[in-house]
Amino acid sequence: MAAEQxxxxxxxDESAWLAAYDPRAYTPVAVTVDVxxxxxxxxxxxxxxxxxxxxxxxxxxxxPGGFLRAGEENLDEAxxxxxxxxxxxxxxxxxxxxxxxxxxxxxxxxxxxxxxPRMHVVSVAYLAFAPDLPDPEAGSDAATAAWHPVxxxxxxxxxxxxxxxxxxxxxxGGGVGGHTGPATEPTGPASxxxxxxxxxxxxxxxxxxxxxxHARILADGLDRARAKIEYSPLATAFLQYDFTIPELxxxxxxxxxxxxxxxxxHRKVLSVPGFVDSTxxxxxxxxxxxxxxxxxxxxxxxxxxxxxxxRPTREDEIR
Amino acid sequence: MAAEQxxxxxxxDESAWLAAYDPRAYTPVAVTVDVxxxxxxxxxxxxxxxxxxxxxxxxxxxxPGGFLRAGEENLDEAxxxxxxxxxxxxxxxxxxxxxxxxxxxxxxxxxxxxxxPRMHVVSVAYLAFAPDLPDPEAGSDAATAAWHPVxxxxxxxxxxxxxxxxxxxxxxGGGVGGHTGPATEPTGPASxxxxxxxxxxxxxxxxxxxxxxHARILADGLDRARAKIEYSPLATAFLQYDFTIPELxxxxxxxxxxxxxxxxxHRKVLSVPGFVDSTxxxxxxxxxxxxxxxxxxxxxxxxxxxxxxxRPTREDEIR
DNA sequence: CCAATAGTGTCTATCAGACACTATAGA
DNA sequence: TCTATAGTGTCTGATAGACACTATTGG
Numbered sequence: 001m002a003a004e005q006x007x008x009x010x011x012x013d014e015s016a017w018l019a020a021y022d023p024r025a026y027t028p029v030a031v032t033v034d035v036x037x038x039x040x041x042x043x044x045x046x047x048x049x050x051x052x053x054x055x056x057x058x059x060x061x062x063x064p065g066g067f068l069r070a071g072e073e074n075l076d077e078a079x080x081x082x083x084x085x086x087x088x089x090x091x092x093x094x095x096x097x098x099x100x101x102x103x104x105x106x107x108x109x110x111x112x113x114x115x116x117p118r119m120h121v122v123s124v125a126y127l128a129f130a131p132d133l134p135d136p137e138a139g140s141d142a143a144t145a146a147w148h149p150v151x152x153x154x155x156x157x158x159x160x161x162x163x164x165x166x167x168x169x170x171x172x173g174g175g176v177g178g179h180t181g182p183a184t185e186p187t188g189p190a191s192x193x194x195x196x197x198x199x200x201x202x203x204x205x206x207x208x209x210x211x212x213x214h215a216r217i218l219a220d221g222l223d224r225a226r227a228k229i230e231y232s233p234l235a236t237a238f239l240q241y242d243f244t245i246p247e248l249x250x251x252x253x254x255x256x257x258x259x260x261x262x263x264x265x266h267r268k269v270l271s272v273p274g275f276v277d278s279t280x281x282x283x284x285x286x287x288x289x290x291x292x293x294x295x296x297x298x299x300x301x302x303x304x305x306x307x308x309x310x311r312p313t314r315e316d317e318i319r
Numbered sequence: 320m321a322a323e324q325x326x327x328x329x330x331x332d333e334s335a336w337l338a339a340y341d342p343r344a345y346t347p348v349a350v351t352v353d354v355x356x357x358x359x360x361x362x363x364x365x366x367x368x369x370x371x372x373x374x375x376x377x378x379x380x381x382x383p384g385g386f387l388r389a390g391e392e393n394l395d396e397a398x399x400x401x402x403x404x405x406x407x408x409x410x411x412x413x414x415x416x417x418x419x420x421x422x423x424x425x426x427x428x429x430x431x432x433x434x435x436p437r438m439h440v441v442s443v444a445y446l447a448f449a450p451d452l453p454d455p456e457a458g459s460d461a462a463t464a465a466w467h468p469v470x471x472x473x474x475x476x477x478x479x480x481x482x483x484x485x486x487x488x489x490x491x492g493g494g495v496g497g498h499t500g501p502a503t504e505p506t507g508p509a510s511x512x513x514x515x516x517x518x519x520x521x522x523x524x525x526x527x528x529x530x531x532x533h534a535r536i537l538a539d540g541l542d543r544a545r546a547k548i549e550y551s552p553l554a555t556a557f558l559q560y561d562f563t564i565p566e567l568x569x570x571x572x573x574x575x576x577x578x579x580x581x582x583x584x585h586r587k588v589l590s591v592p593g594f595v596d597s598t599x600x601x602x603x604x605x606x607x608x609x610x611x612x613x614x615x616x617x618x619x620x621x622x623x624x625x626x627x628x629x630r631p632t633r634e635d636e637i638r
Numbered sequence: 639c640c641a642a643t644a645g646t647g648t649c650t651a652t653c654a655g656a657c658a659c660t661a662t663a664g665a
Numbered sequence: 666t667c668t669a670t671a672g673t674g675t676c677t678g679a680t681a682g683a684c685a686c687t688a689t690t691g692g
Contacts (some may be wrong), residue, residue, distance in 0.1 A: 070346035291670025292662035610643025611689035
C-alpha cells in the first residue's frame with residue numbers, strides 16, 4: 001500500500017486519520033532526485049557534474065540533484081527542474097524548447113541508510129540524454145557545474161561492494177564488465193581530443209572519484225544507456241533535430257565504445273520502420289576529412305526498434 | 320547529490336551541519352515500499368494483494384507494502400521484509416530457504432504528490448517472482464492477504480492518464496497494449512480452471528480495482544516481467560528447484576499470454592548456454608493427459624540469455 | 639487402442655556481418 | 666591526385682519458426 005497507518009492510528013475515517021497523524025513523530029527520511037545527464041561532446045560521452053560547495057564531500061564532484069519539493073511536484077518534475085537549474089537552461093530564452101528535446105527517464109532508487117552521513121536519504125535517480133549543450137558555467141547557481149568525459153571518472157565501487165543495495169536489475173544487454181574502468185579505455189571515437197573538456201577534468205592518471213554512491217549510480221546509468229539504445233530510438237536524443245546516419249552511428253560508437261561497420265549500420269537503421277525519416281536534403285559540406293555529403297534525417301515516430309540494433313555480441317558479457 | 324543542504328545551512332564542517340540540521344523544519348515526505356509479487360498458480364499468473372483494513376481505500380485490495388524503517392534498513396531489505404510478512408513465510412520453518420528462492424528486483428518509484436490523500440508519499444515498487452507458495456491466509460497479520468489472478472483485476476488507469484508520472488520507461492519488449500484487460504483474455508493456459516483462487520477474486524464481469532495507483536504499478540510490473548524473461552533466466556524463479564522444459568514453457572505462456580511451439584521452445588532453451596542444467600533424471604509419471612516422462616532440469620549459472628528467447632513479434636507493439 | 643505429449647529432424651525465409659565496390663568530397 | 670567517407674550490392678553463416686515424425690505414456 002502507499003502508506004501504512006502509524007501504530008497509534010485508531011481512526012475509522014479519513015479526516016480522523018488526518019487529524020491524528022503527526023509525521024514528525026517518526027524518524028524522518030529525506031527524498032532527493034539525482035540526474036545522470038549524458039551528452040556527446042566532441043565525439044565522446046560526457047556527464048554533467050556539480051562541485052559540492054558544502055560538506056559532506058565538500059569540493060568533490062557529484063551528480064546534480066536536490067530535495068523533492070514535498071507536495072508540490074512529482075519525481076519527473078523534480079528531475080526536470082534540477083536538470084534545468086544545473087544546465088543553466090532555466091534562464092535561457094530557448095529553455096522550453098531545449099528542455100523538451102531532452103529525454104528523461106527514471107533510472108532507479110538508492111536507499112542505503114548510510115549513503116549520506118547526515119540522515120537516511122532516499123535518492124531517486126534519473127537518466128537524461130541531451131544534445132550538445134552550451135557549458136553551464138555562466139548564470140548557474142552557486143555550485144560549479146561542468147560536463148566531464150565519463151572516461152575521466154572512477155566508476156569502481158569505493159571498497160567492498162554490497163551486492164543488494166537497491167540497484168535496478170533490468171539492464172539486460174550487458175553487465176558492468178563492458179566498461180571496467182578508465183584504464184581499459186581503448187582507442188576509438190571516445191578517445192578523440194576533448195579540448196573543451198572542463199578545466200577540472202583532465203583524463204590523466206588520477207581519475208575523479210564521485211561523492212556519495214554517485215559512482216555506482218552513474219555506472220548504472222551508463223549500463224542503462226547502453227542497453228536502451230538497442231531497443232529504443234533514443235540515440236537520436238543525443239543529436240540535433242536534423243542529423244545524418246554517420247552522426248547517429250557516432251552516438252552508438254561513443255555509448256557502446258565500439259567501432260561499428262558503417263555500411264551495415266546504415267542499412268540497418270534505414271530498415272527499422274519509424275526509426276528515422278528522411279528530410280530529402282543533404283549536409284552543406286562533406287566530412288571533415290573528405291567524402292560525399294550525407295543525407296539528413298529526423299527522428300521517426302517509433303518508440304521501439306523492431307528489429308533491434310543489437311550490440312555486437314561479446315562473450316564475456318554472458319557471465 | 321544525495322541531499323542538498325537546507326537554505327539555512329551555513330556550517331563549514333560536518334558536525335556543525337549535523338547539529339544545525341532540523342529535518343522537522345521541512346515538509347515531510349514518507350517513503351514506502353510496495354511489492355508486486357507474482358507467482359504461477361494452476362497455470363495462470365497471480366499477484367499477492369492485501370485487503371486494506373483502514374482508510375484511505377478501506378476494504379480495497381492493494382499491493383503489500385509499508386514504511387521504510389528509516390536508518391535501519393535499505394530498500395531491498397524493506398521489500399524482502401514486507402514480502403515475508405505478507406506471504407506468511409516469516410514464521411514458517413523453511414522461511415529462509417523459501418525466501419532465498421524468490422527473485423526480488425526494484426521496479427520503479429512513484430511520487431505523485433496526491434497519490435495518497437494523507438501526505439506526499441513516495442513509494443519504491445519492487446517486483447518479485449516466486450514459486451507456488453501456500454495460501455497466506457493463516458498466521459499473517461491483521462490484513463487479509465491472498466493471491467489473485469491478474470486477469471481478474473482492472474489494470475486500466477482510473478480516469479485521465481498522466482503521461483509523465485514517474486513511471487520507469489525501460490520496458491523495451493512491449494507496451495501495455497498486449498494485455499488490454501481481462502475482457503480480452505484469450506483461451507490458453509491462463510484461462511485454465513483456477514479452483515483454488517481466493518474466495519474474494521471471482522473472474523466475473525466486475526474486475527477488481529486496486530487502491531491508490533497500484534493498478535498502474537502492477538501494470539508496470541507485468542510489463543517488466545514480460546520483458547525480463549526474454550533476456551534473463553528468471554522464468555525459472557517461478558518453478559521449483561527441479562523442473563521440466565514443458566513446465567518452463569508454461570511459465571512463458573502464462574506470462575506472455577501466448578501459446579508457444581513446444582518443439583521449437585524445447586530446442587531453443589537447450590541451445591542457450593547456462594540457462595538450464597540437466598539433472599539426468601526424469602519425472603516419475605508422464606503428463607496428466609498422457610505422454611512420455613519429461614527430463615528434469617535445474618537453473619543454470621547464466622545471468623543473461625544469449626541468444627535471448629524473443630517473444631513472438633506482434634506488429635501492434637511497435638506503435 | 640487412442641489421444642496427448644516429449645523430444646528430434648529438417649526445411650526455409652530472414653538477418654547480421656563480412657567484403658567489395660562506386661561515387662563524391664576535402665586537402 | 667590522393668585519401669577518406671557515404672551509400673549500395675552481394676555473399677555466407679546463423680537462426681527463428683513451420684512442419685513432420687517418433688516414441689512414450691495415461692486412460
